[in-house]
Amino acid sequence: MTTIKASCPTCGDVELTPPQVRLVVCTVSAWSFYAFGCPGCSDEVRKHASDDVVRLLTTGGVPAEHWSVPAEALEEHSGSTISWDDVLDFTLALETTDVVAAAAASVLRPRHVG
Incomplete structure (x- = not known):
């Protein structure tokens, strides 16, 4: 099985398997992220997933959840x-x-x- 190396802010480098990683790919690429429960401290770690990270994780066997941002959230608002x-x-x-x-x-x- 594929081993995925990631880092936890508390524990440092950790090794994960694809089922331990959640990958969310958003229609707005800046909002895509991956998350995992740290095997050392059990904290949930969430990080931005650039296009390269998405490609690496999906190639490594992590299934991608696709998220479409509603158009209303992207509208520009003016006024107070x-x-x-x-x-x-x-x-x-x-x-x-x-x-x-x-x-x-x-x-x-x-x-x-x-």
Whole structure:
């Protein structure tokens, strides 16, 4: 079986087998990573997986999990961020929606002509 050499920040160099390594390949290559539980200290170690690392790990028998980033996460946003006050104001505004819906319903209700 293939031996994979990696490094743990606490224990230093460690040897792993393909089933001990999790490889996540993302549509945004900067977000791809590999992770493993250190056999020495049991900490989970997560590191960026460049295209070369992905190629090496998959060649070594590590199955790749593919992750597609939703388009919304990649959109550029402008303007100020939402504050807790904004959330509270929105919540309070939602409490008045029943009044608005009732008023709209009375206007839209068909009238019977006798």
